[in-house]
Amino acid sequence: MPVLDVHRDEEALTVALTAEFEAPPVRVWQVFADPRQLERWWGPPDWPATFDEHDFRVGGRATYYMTGPDGTRAHGWWQFTAIDEPRSLEFDDGFADQQGTPVPEPQPTHAVVTFAADGDRTRMTVRSAFTSLDALHQQARMGMEDGLRLAAGQIDAILKEQP
Amino acid sequence: MFQALADATRRDILARVLHEGQSVSALARLYPMSFAAVQKHVAVLASAGLVTKERRGREQVVHGDVAALRRAGGVLTELEGLWRHRVRGIDDIIRGDSDASAGRAP
Numbered sequence: 001m002p003v004l005d006v007h008r009d010e011e012a013l014t015v016a017l018t019a020e021f022e023a024p025p026v027r028v029w030q031v032f033a034d035p036r037q038l039e040r041w042w043g044p045p046d047w048p049a050t051f052d053e054h055d056f057r058v059g060g061r062a063t064y065y066m067t068g069p070d071g072t073r074a075h076g077w078w079q080f081t082a083i084d085e086p087r088s089l090e091f092d093d094g095f096a097d098q099q100g101t102p103v104p105e106p107q108p109t110h111a112v113v114t115f116a117a118d119g120d121r122t123r124m125t126v127r128s129a130f131t132s133l134d135a136l137h138q139q140a141r142m143g144m145e146d147g148l149r150l151a152a153g154q155i156d157a158i159l160k161e162q163p
Numbered sequence: 164m165f166q167a168l169a170d171a172t173r174r175d176i177l178a179r180v181l182h183e184g185q186s187v188s189a190l191a192r193l194y195p196m197s198f199a200a201v202q203k204h205v206a207v208l209a210s211a212g213l214v215t216k217e218r219r220g221r222e223q224v225v226h227g228d229v230a231a232l233r234r235a236g237g238v239l240t241e242l243e244g245l246w247r248h249r250v251r252g253i254d255d256i257i258r259g260d261s262d263a264s265a266g267r268a269p
Contacts, residue, residue, distance in 0.1 A: 002254040003247055008239045015243045019250040023257045031253050041252025044245055109242070124253075126246055 004123075014129040021122045025115035028122040029086035032113070039064070047074065058083055062091075063100055075100050081110075088114045092131060107131065167211035172196075173204050177213055181227035188222065 005018040021028050031037045035054035043049035047066040054062045062078040075096035082090035094108030102108075112127045167173055176190055191201040205225050208214040217224045 002250050006243055006247070008243060013239065015239055015246060017243070017246050017250070019254075021254060021257045023260065027257065027260070028253065031256055037256055040256055041249050045248060124250075128242055128246060 014127060016125065016127045019124050019126075020118065021124065022120070023122060024120060025086040025117050025122045028115055028124060029089075032089055033085075035062070049076075056080065056083070063096070073098070077102055082112075086115055088112070093128075167207050167213055170204065170207075172201075173208055176201075176204055176225070177208060177227055180214055180225045181229055184217070184224045184226040186219075186222040186224050190225065 002019045002021060003017060004020055007016045008014070009016070031041060033056055035051035038054070039049045039051050042051075042064070043066040046069050049064045049066045051062055051064040053064075056062075058080055060080050062080070063075070064077070065073045065075045067073055075098065077094055077096050077100070079092045080090070081092060082088065090110065090112045092108050092110050094102050095106055096102050108131045109128050110131045112125075114125045116123045116125075168177075172194060175194075179185055179190070179193075187202055187205055188198065190205070191198040194201055205214065205216065205223075208225075209216055213228055215226050215228060217226065
């Protein structure tokens with residue numbers, strides 16, 4: 001299996017994952033850099049992605065939509081914040097409305113991806129974190145719906161207190 | 164859900180009733196606040212689906228819902244699952260290269 005290690009940090013609302021692929025970093029880099037390859041793996045199961053914009057430079061944006069089994073389209077965007085080919089890549093990743101305008105909910109995440117050569121292989125790490133914990137707490141105080149985000153750390157603590 | 168968990172007293176109440184149901188009056192004795200204030204905290208937890216109330220004689224007994232709490236913690240699990248799926252997708256693409264170059268069917 002390509003996934004070697006996964007670590008979830010409930011306090012920092014972060015998932016860190018390490019995977020290994022049977023190709024050098026210059027090849028694995030292409031699955032991010034080339035939108036035609038990117039759309040083959042980005043969407044969740046049964047929601048293939050179509051990227052209609054992919055401005056692959058720092059500050060550039062990518063926009064895409066995912067098509068669900070019933071034809072529903074869910075729109076999203078990336079903003080590239082760091083690109084160091086073929087070593088590392090960072091981008092914000094959020095959702096958009098049907099016109100493609102970014103929406104604050106669900107919260108965007110920020111991904112940091114690194115590619116390290118390991119012989120003929122690539123060890124890729126992904127660190128994906130919610131971008132603004134403050135915003136999550138703010139939502140909590142405002143009592144907004146969709147509560148599934150904030151309290152991950154608190155929830156973990158409460159569950160640990162159980163005898 | 165967020166609002167329910169944003170208060171330290173409510174988190175403490177929830178932690179106590181997850182293990183074993185407790186009456187509102189027993190809970191009220193634990194905190195330097197009125198019975199009515201504790202009752203209000205319990206009502207907030209109940210409306211978030213984190214606890215259930217059961218009338219037992221003259222008492223109201225509060226029980227925590229562990230399953231609801233675990234669901235709330237699921238956002239990172241979802242993110243992890245998504246990235247695991249993506250890694251499989253990338254792996255399929257990379258493996259497709261070598262299959263193609265070796266002249267085999269993908």
